[in-house]
Amino acid sequence: MxxxxxxxxxxxxxxxxxxxxxxxxxxxxxxxxxxxxxxxxxxxxxxxxxxxxxxxxxxxxxxxxxxxxxxxxxxxxxxxxxxxxxxxxxxxxxxxxxxxxxxxxxxxxxxxxxxxxxxxxxxxxxxxxxxxxxxxxxxxxxxxxxxxxxxxxxxxxxxxxxxxxxxxxxxxxxxxxxxxxxxxxxxxxxxxxxxxxxxxxxxxxxxxxxxxxxxxxxxxxxxxxxHTLAGDRLVLAAAAPGDAPALAELVARAPGARDVEVDGAEVRARVADAPTALPAVLAEAAARGLAVARAEGHQPTLDDVFLTLTGRSLREEGARPSDAEEVAA
Incomplete structure (x- = not known):
């Protein structure tokens, strides 16, 4: 067509x-x-x-x-x-x-x-x-x-x-x-x-x-x-900030884990399947005596795709006018 x-x-x-x-x-x-x-x-x-x-x-x-x-x-x-x-x-x-x-x-x-x-x-x-x-x-x-x-x-x-x-x-x-x-x-x-x-x-x-x-x-x-460009996202906060690196090591072992980051007490990463990975990480953390104050699993959005491709948020970029679009209009 x-x-x-x-x-x-x-x-x-x-x-x-x-x-x-x-x-x-x-x-x-x-x-x-x-x-x-x-x-x-x-x-x-x-x-x-x-x-x-x-x-x-x-x-x-x-x-x-x-x-x-x-x-x-x-x-x-x-x-x-x-x-x-x-x-x-x-x-x-x-x-x-x-x-x-x-x-x-x-x-x-x-x-x-x-x-x-x-x-x-x-x-x-x-x-x-x-x-x-x-x-x-x-x-x-x-x-x-x-x-x-x-x-x-x-x-x-x-x-x-x-x-x-x-x-x-x-x-x-x-x-x-x-x-x-x-x-x-x-x-x-x-x-x-x-x-x-x-x-x-x-x-x-x-x-x-x-x-x-x-x-x-x-x-x-x-x-x-x-699935291919963004992946699911895990965000976990260690109850004790000093435990964040050990918690990050557990997250890094999750299937498809990548882009593992530690920011203070918070650990963020991309994984293949958040609903499967999150319970497994929490169970292993409990077995090792690592207290987790907060744990979240997020399904990816198209904005995550754009962020992965360009390093920018499509929501933020879409809200701002540009000279090129004004000329095109």
């Missing part, structure tokens, strides 16, 4: 240096996949989506999207894809149903078919009671569901979602995703999304692509990335 080779985008910096937003991206996405693209602000996520949706032209490289070349056949690409950007796509002074009907006619449906398709999407996304209301009167969650409907009005094979749930409260985020996943299953769509919500990528995506500094630095399932 998507195939890129050497996809590159540079932005001239004017008086400043050139911003290399995307650097030689090679990416393959099969039909039917749900792929999440993760990375901090300025990593090149939105720039990549904008190239794949033909909104901006690449500086170099090639990309085929839904069977067509983005540079040579942009009109064909646009007819075959749906795109939900970061901002609201509907006119604030228009009624929700009217916006969907107009979108349908833009994609070549006659008025009758456009109204039928609009009514169908309103029902599927629980928007029917809002059909006659102005977009400006809708809540944030309702507007985002309308945006999704606008992206789906022409029944695309491929849907791009650029941070679709940003700014929504947890209830509205869950509600939006429930609708998206239901529609995806019904229409067998390929979905590509960018998001700053790591739990979204972890729970929803079948595959996670991690981008940093315009390059792909990891590409696998969330479970595989967490």
């Amino acid at each position: 998507i195939r890129t080779r050497g996809l590159t985008k540079d932005f001239a910096g004017g008086k400043g240096p050139t911003v290399h937003a995307v650097r030689g991206l090679d990416l393959d996405i099969a039909p039917g996949e749900l792929v999440a693209v993760l990375g901090p602000n300025g990593a090149g996520k939105t720039t990549t989506i904008r190239m794949l949706t033909t909104l901006i032209a690449p500086t170099a490289g090639t990309a085929q999207v839904a069977g067509s070349d983005i540079a040579r056949e942009p009109g064909t690409v646009r007819r075959r894809i749906g795109y939900v950007g970061q901002g609201n796509g509907a006119g604030h002074s228009q009624r929700a149903l009217d916006e969907l009907v107009v979108q349908g006619t833009i994609y070549g449906l006659d008025r009758r078919d456009a109204r039928r398709r609009a009514a169908e999407l309103m029902a599927q996304l629980d928007l029917e009671p809002l059909a006659r209301r102005k977009v400006s009167d809708l809540s944030g969650g309702q507007r985002r569901r309308l945006d999704v409907a606008l992206g789906l009005v022409h029944a695309p094979r491929l849907l791009f979602l650029d941070e679709p749930s940003t700014g929504l409260d947890p209830h509205n985020r869950a509600n939006l995703w429930e609708h998206i996943l239901r529609l995806r299953e019904r229409h067998e769509m390929t979905v590509v999304l960018t998001t700053h919500y790591l739990d979204e990528a972890d729970q929803m995506a079948e595959r996670v692509v991690v981008v940093d500094d315009g390059r792909i630095i990891a590409d696998d399932t969330a479970a595989a990335l967490k």
